[in-house]
Amino acid sequence: MVNMATEDSVTFDPDLPDVYGDAQPKQLLRTIIEEHEQLQTLANRHVISSGQFSRDVMLQLFRLAAKFECNPERFNSPLAGKLLISAFYEPSTRTRLSFESAWHRLGGDIMSIADRSTTGIAKGESYADVAEMFNNYGDCVVLRDSDPEAVYQMARSLRIPIINAGNGIMEHPTQALADVYTILKWRPELLTDDAKPIRIGVVGVPKRMRTVRSLLTLLSQFSDIIEELVVISDRPAKTAFADGQLEALEEAGLNVRLSNELDGELPELDVVYINAIAWVKNAREVMGNAFRLDDQSPLKEGAIILHPLARGPELDVSLDTTPHNWYFAQARGAVFVRKALLTCMTQRTERVMDVV
Amino acid sequence: MVNMATEDSVTFDPDLPDVYGDAQPKQLLRTIIEEHEQLQTLANRHVISSGQFSRDVMLQLFRLAAKFECNPERFNSPLAGKLLISAFYEPSTRTRLSFESAWHRLGGDIMSIADRSTTGIAKGESYADVAEMFNNYGDCVVLRDSDPEAVYQMARSLRIPIINAGNGIMEHPTQALADVYTILKWRPELLTDDAKPIRIGVVGVPKRMRTVRSLLTLLSQFSDIIEELVVISDRPAKTAFADGQLEALEEAGLNVRLSNELDGELPELDVVYINAIAWVKNAREVMGNAFRLDDQSPLKEGAIILHPLARGPELDVSLDTTPHNWYFAQARGAVFVRKALLTCMTQRTERVMDVV
Amino acid sequence: MVNMATEDSVTFDPDLPDVYGDAQPKQLLRTIIEEHEQLQTLANRHVISSGQFSRDVMLQLFRLAAKFECNPERFNSPLAGKLLISAFYEPSTRTRLSFESAWHRLGGDIMSIADRSTTGIAKGESYADVAEMFNNYGDCVVLRDSDPEAVYQMARSLRIPIINAGNGIMEHPTQALADVYTILKWRPELLTDDAKPIRIGVVGVPKRMRTVRSLLTLLSQFSDIIEELVVISDRPAKTAFADGQLEALEEAGLNVRLSNELDGELPELDVVYINAIAWVKNAREVMGNAFRLDDQSPLKEGAIILHPLARGPELDVSLDTTPHNWYFAQARGAVFVRKALLTCMTQRTERVMDVV
Incomplete structure (x- = not known):
């Protein structure tokens, strides 16, 4: 058999919408009134647990996510010059790429750790020491680790924000x-x-x-x-x-x-x-x-x-x-929610607000 | 023995030309007449098989590649804001870096999967589901996989273009x-x-x-x-x-x-x-x-x-x-050919044409 | 137990200074007089051994590093358009990220090899052939390899600069x-x-x-x-x-x-x-x-x-x-020293000098 790509197999429709299009995020955007100051409470804070989010903060995050989703091409550089450390000590392509896509779409740069096996952690280095290293290298950390304590131990030594992208069986x-x-x-x-x-x-x-x-x-x-x-x-x-x-x-x-x-x-x-x-x-x-x-x-x-x-x-x-x-x-929405959260955590909200 | 780098071992000549310099791509550039519309046929299409390329399309791709090769510093941002998913489920440093260099030289950003072992595919996730994920994350996919069917299965679910960078023993x-x-x-x-x-x-x-x-x-x-x-x-x-x-x-x-x-x-x-x-x-x-x-x-x-x-x-x-x-x-030329192809597939040809 | 992030565990002080603040790099900066031409001697040269550095060149590198450390946000794009090949055939997250952070902070792009196992080297490809490949793909190479000879063998075939980031027990x-x-x-x-x-x-x-x-x-x-x-x-x-x-x-x-x-x-x-x-x-x-x-x-x-x-x-x-x-x-200082060295090796010193 000579394998040939048929005309049908090589074409696609780029405009096939998301399952329910952008009418939905547009309506959500209209429903929530912008309150800038809610998002400012996310600055200089880690995101470790769901328990940290008040309803008001969530609604403002969702409003910003909906704004991103309604117009994905807009706001493409609020994180210019910012550097993410994407540390997946427990590997996960799906979550890693979701965060990395969100960060790139905001104009930032990324350093990735896709695999624990080649890291100092695997050789016995402490999370505190790794966190000290991260302080020198980046502006934000995304961490997934099968050890539930890892994110807490890093947070204690960090002077840049960390996001818990899954800590064992505890939280995501x-x-x-x-x-x-x-x-x-x-x-x-x-x-x-x-x-x-x-x-x-x-x-x-x-x-x-x-x-x-x-x-x-x-x-x-x-x-x-x-x-x-x-x-x-x-x-x-x-x-x-x-x-x-x-x-x-x-x-x-x-x-x-x-x-x-x-x-x-x-x-x-x-x-x-x-x-x-x-x-x-x-x-x-x-x-x-x-x-x-x-x-x-x-x-x-x-x-x-x-x-x-x-x-x-x-x-x-x-x-x-x-x-x-x-x-x-x-x-699909997860990328926009992460864009919203990352923008707030890196204190670049004023670049994406309607009114400041 | 105290190992010392000699003066000779630490110097190099950056201007040592490619084996036959740039006279060759310049001549090729002059030989082929620009036909913009041929390249536009590559938009909204996957690249899976060699059988997809007509002689006319190839010649226009080679013309554009020669243009890039004659002047590598020019056209350094036609893919600004575009995000590549470089998915090497079958690892290959050489081909991966060739594509990634081409994409970076055009000003785009990249997310890499350099190893299958840490991915959902390895855990049994379907290519269709991975493709749905890629739709949300990037603007183009480069895939190498030892399974010849993988690229076809992804292509069916993708709304962004995919390039076959080697599918088992079938095509490259x-x-x-x-x-x-x-x-x-x-x-x-x-x-x-x-x-x-x-x-x-x-x-x-x-x-x-x-x-x-x-x-x-x-x-x-x-x-x-x-x-x-x-x-x-x-x-x-x-x-x-x-x-x-x-x-x-x-x-x-x-x-x-x-x-x-x-x-x-x-x-x-x-x-x-x-x-x-x-x-x-x-x-x-x-x-x-x-x-x-x-x-x-x-x-x-x-x-x-x-x-x-x-x-x-x-x-x-x-x-x-x-x-x-x-x-x-x-x-060396492979990078320029890939630059040409990627520019066309992401519909950014108008940014690199002599006449539009 | 329901794990909850306490208020204390999710806040941090971004302004906690480095152990001794920036008074120290400022004083170092004032102590060394700028001599641009010393840094120009680093152009078109590999960095393989400590024996290559004269005292005068070191002092000028340290001056530039101190300048970066005094004002980390300034000079964020001298390497715009430059592409680094970060080749860690011997894995090292710490050193890899230190170099990658330095390069990103200067505005350049990066392609990473974080693990030898998936590379041609592991399959028996020669360092000379890998170096020929790198010539086509990037503007600078950072190499760590447990084989002390690797960096020498690559250097012989390279037309872009390489930095020895650790070669076995020999040098760093x-x-x-x-x-x-x-x-x-x-x-x-x-x-x-x-x-x-x-x-x-x-x-x-x-x-x-x-x-x-x-x-x-x-x-x-x-x-x-x-x-x-x-x-x-x-x-x-x-x-x-x-x-x-x-x-x-x-x-x-x-x-x-x-x-x-x-x-x-x-x-x-x-x-x-x-x-x-x-x-x-x-x-x-x-x-x-x-x-x-x-x-x-x-x-x-x-x-x-x-x-x-x-x-x-x-x-x-x-x-x-x-x-x-x-x-x-x-x-922390290592990132600034690497920024200084990389700027010189890629011939972009004129973009960061006080007087040219």
Whole structure:
């Protein structure tokens, strides 16, 4: 066989829009009123945990993200002269490139560590010493490490901001920001006074999954627009949640219920968040096969599916071409959310504000 | 012994020209008349196979490459603001840096994946999902993968252009473009009406070697200037060529002959292309020792040797200082050919044209 | 436990100065008179060995480094359009990022090789062929390789400058430049006529440690300001020094004494350089535990400690918060020294001079 690229295989349509175009971010942009000073609170601060973000700060971040998404070519140099250290001691192409794309799109330069094996950390150097080195070399650090303590240990020695891009099973705050951004982009009217609250299902184990943990913490600040949040897993509350985790969510006003049955919940859920992968140190712990979505699942009409990706068998490709697929929009939006956050953390917000 | 760098070991001459200077690209530039619209056909298209390039498009690409080579410092920002994803799932420093140098020289930014081991692909993520991710992150993808299907699978999901930088044993179209560019740079008069056709020898197995396969496909569009193309290997036609491969070349007008003897052919060859390495998945399959070139080989006066590099024992260093060495010029030219192609694929040709 | 980032853990003070602020580089800058022509001697030359640097050239490099350190935001684009090949065939995050930070801060672009395993070198390609490739791709090469000959073999084929960033156990000249820069930054008055000479202790094996070897060579040009240089190790002179090494230092005027006792020397030393790691091919050879510094060590008041980092148990963290800690300032200064050197090697000095 002589392999030949057919005309069809080599052409593409660059204008194929994102799943739901830019009408959505435009509406979100109109819905939130700009409050510059909220974003200034992000200056000179690390981003380690979802618990750091107030609702007001989140909304301003989402407004800025929506502004970037409505007009990706604009604001292409607010980070000119700024240097990012992209340190993925736990390798992750997807998250690394999402951050690096965001930084490059803002006009900054990058130094990458894509692999732990060749670093001083692997030879026993302390995180504090590595942080001292980073102080001399860059203007911001993005860190992923399978050790939950690494980001805390670096933060203590840093004089430049660090972002936690996943610390073991504990947190992944920027992923959670992207998740909430997607929900609000999908339905900006949730932020208006007469909004009808939604029901959200989260498939996963809050105790063991960093993306789920961070997401629940952020959602607890939006309890007024969430009628109920159903955590769906094969575990009882005792092992599904960490000590005090459920109580903290409920105290924040979130109406949380635990379920061990996915298909029974689906017909009543507006948003289904699924992520079958839990990180246990460097290994993966997968939930039972009971929790799978495909185009035969009894999804509510108009419901959207979110997934932090990469996916496993829990999310069937048959859903990709359905209107339930908002996970691609979610990945796309993550770059704009990160652009917004990075702009604030490096104190360049005044270069992208409408009014200063 | 106290090791000391001698004065001689630390100085160099930056002006030592390329093997044959820039008189050659200048002549090529003058020989080809600019036809802007040919290059515009490369917009919104992937580059997967050599079979995609018409003679006219190739000549315009070579003209633009020659323009870049004549004046490397000019046109240093046509890709400003553009972001390349350099994805070498099959590692290759040489090809990766050639593409990355071309992109940087045009003023663009880059995100690199230098190693498959740390990627989602290695963990079982689909090429389609990776392509969806790339859509959100960059403006162009360069892919090398040992799996011949990877580039096709990505192309189907991409809304940005992808370039095949080697897909298993199948194709390596940009290497072949650089090869033909070198031949025409060496002898631009081949493109004039009264040109004397040349005889080309290609040492290798077209069925198993991606560079040979791609080169022959491109050469089949220049049958008028090729008196004879001799394929030299230790195999009969049946195993040297893939099914239909020889027939397709002959149908295109190329006068192809198979030979199993190198030294006997050399005295009559104007161009000798050698490349002893065939990729069989991740292993290497090397041809017999019979096919070696050194400065004692009975090369025709004025003949040139091409090699895609890196070389093995088949190409002796004793040839490096002879006028037969055009393989270094070939590697140099490859950067300019890639600059030309990348400029067209990202729709920035109007920034480098003489007349628009 | 629900992990929460406390307010304290996410804030930092960006204005916390370097250990001794910028008064020191400012004083050094005032002490050295600009002599542009000295820096021009670095153009069109490789940097392979410490033996290449005259005292006058060093002082001008340090002056330029101090100028960069006094005003890090100024001079941010002298290398615009220049492309660095950062080739760490022996991996080193610390040194790689130090060079890459320096290059980026000057406005240049970079292509990185962070790992030998995926390169042609690992497959048997010659250094000469790799150098030919680099000629086509970049404007400058930084090389670290465990093979001491690699940098020499590349240099012979290069038409662009190469910097030795560590070649096996032989040399690491830019580290040594950073070391001497730190000493002069600490006490610029050493360069004035009425300076009181200092006593320097170097813990290590000059024969086996590249940083020590390079440092001693540089210090031999400052014998007038060094009352005595004490080499402290557990070996006799015969195995501590390479053949002829001690003699060369003494011939240059340096007053060298060997000692096998650290604590006994400390009370009389103004500068203590420690580095317990010797590179023996890819393995590490560590000196005895006798040579350790902590905050109980009998250090002279006002004495400073230098260490090229990363550290092992030989340098206790209890010293980090003492005024003896100049090793962090040393790491910080290394970026500015490299900025100065890179600017000169790429012939862009005229863009950063006060007077031209």
